[in-house]
Amino acid sequence: MNKKPGDQVVNLEIMFDSIAESFIDISDEGIFSAIKEEGRDVTVASARVRDLFAKADKKFRQKSLEEARALHKQHVSSLHSRPLVIQGSAADKRKWLEFALLQKPEMGRALTLQHREFSSVTDEEVDSYLRQLIELGVINLQELKTDTDD
Amino acid sequence: MGKKIGGKVKPAPEAPATVEEIRGAYVALTPAELLKLEKYSMWKTRGLERMGGPEFSADSLFGEAMMRTLDGSKNWYKSKVSFFVFFHGAMKNIAGHWHTHLKSRNASFEAQNKRLNYRDGEPDPMDVLPAGGRSAEDVLIDAEDAAYASDFIAQIKTKFSDDQLALDVLDGWSAGMTPKEIQDILGIQRRDFETVQRRLTRAIDETRDRGGVNE
Numbered sequence: 290m291n292k293k294p295g296d297q298v299v300n301l302e303i304m305f306d307s308i309a310e311s312f313i314d315i316s317d318e319g320i321f322s323a324i325k326e327e328g329r330d331v332t333v334a335s336a337r338v339r340d341l342f343a344k345a346d347k348k349f350r351q352k353s354l355e356e357a358r359a360l361h362k363q364h365v366s367s368l369h370s371r372p373l374v375i376q377g378s379a380a381d382k383r384k385w386l387e388f389a390l391l392q393k394p395e396m397g398r399a400l401t402l403q404h405r406e407f408s409s410v411t412d413e414e415v416d417s418y419l420r421q422l423i424e425l426g427v428i429n430l431q432e433l434k435t436d437t438d439d
Numbered sequence: 440m441g442k443k444i445g446g447k448v449k450p451a452p453e454a455p456a457t458v459e460e461i462r463g464a465y466v467a468l469t470p471a472e473l474l475k476l477e478k479y480s481m482w483k484t485r486g487l488e489r490m491g492g493p494e495f496s497a498d499s500l501f502g503e504a505m506m507r508t509l510d511g512s513k514n515w516y517k518s519k520v521s522f523f524v525f526f527h528g529a530m531k532n533i534a535g536h537w538h539t540h541l542k543s544r545n546a547s548f549e550a551q552n553k554r555l556n557y558r559d560g561e562p563d564p565m566d567v568l569p570a571g572g573r574s575a576e577d578v579l580i581d582a583e584d585a586a587y588a589s590d591f592i593a594q595i596k597t598k599f600s601d602d603q604l605a606l607d608v609l610d611g612w613s614a615g616m617t618p619k620e621i622q623d624i625l626g627i628q629r630r631d632f633e634t635v636q637r638r639l640t641r642a643i644d645e646t647r648d649r650g651g652v653n654e
Contacts, residue, residue: 313479331474349506349509
């Protein structure tokens with residue numbers, strides 16, 4: 290029976306596969322001889338292979354770093370897009386803001402210039418000022434709470 | 440800590456090697472192991488690169504296997520196999536996937552080409568195939584592969600026509616036999632087999648380097 294033309298392609302593929310496997314089973318002396326017979330230096334040739342591992346490792350480190358950066362960026366952006374909710378009564382919030390403004394008199398002056406009296410600032414405005422100052426990193430709510438509890 | 444089942448303590452499943460352990464393992468590969476893996480990747484991708492291009496090269500196979508090992512999509516269990524054996528398996532598995540992918544990709548392009556040819560008056564497939572796909576010319580190259588393979592094997596056999604042992608080893612490889620099976624059937628020692636192996640692979644390399652066939 291005549292072989293189909295495609296059979297020869299398969300034969301060649303099987304042959305190359307078998308040769309590949311033979312190089313896994315070959316003795317250490319056998320592989321060194323093969324490399325030398327190709328006119329290559331064993332030390333240089335093996336260093337090239339080790340370098341392939343190192344290159345892949347470097348690529349992996351860079352990929353991991355990029356993924357971590359992207360995750361951090363995503364986290365930061367989600368923090369910014371999420372409205373900050375300050376837990377506490379209106380009286381507490383007013384107390385915290387008043388205390389913060391005492392600590393930062395320049396901000397207090399700006400606020401009283403706008404409203405003349407701190408007492409005329411509404412509860413909503415107190416909440417809004419507090420949120421802005423926290424988001425800007427000017428004040429730390431936890432520290433404020435601790436300080437005003439004393 | 441293992442679970443106690445029926446009075447016996449079942450050992451906890453082994454965790455895959457960590458990235459640091461993998462790094463330690465590749466650094467510790469011996470020169471012989473490194474070179475065996477190199478040779479393996481070179482022979483394993485022979486034909487793949489021809490079918491799919493440079494992204495299916497031996498070095499790409501190495502890189503892909505290592506990336507997948509490090510990112511945890513291929514797990515190495517230290518107590519089961521050495522890193523050398525594991526990495527050989529990882530490359531074998533990936534090359535197998537590449538082979539299946541390239542074969543099905545080529546088959547799909549051929550089917551598309553046949554459909555286009557079937558309809559009279561339709562534009563030439565060369566003009567119609569999408570830019571990202573393979574051209575009809577590529578498909579013709581595939582058809583030439585059969586002739587190439589046939590001539591290639593014939594040329595190697597002619598080269599070793601007066602060396603029966605080499606021809607027998609070549610037949611063993613073509614039948615997918617392992618080195619041990621070939622040695623047992625031919626009744627030869629490992630050393631003799633390896634000598635023939637080196638002679639044959641060098642000749643195949645030279646044939647390929649000179650352009651393969653019809654010279």
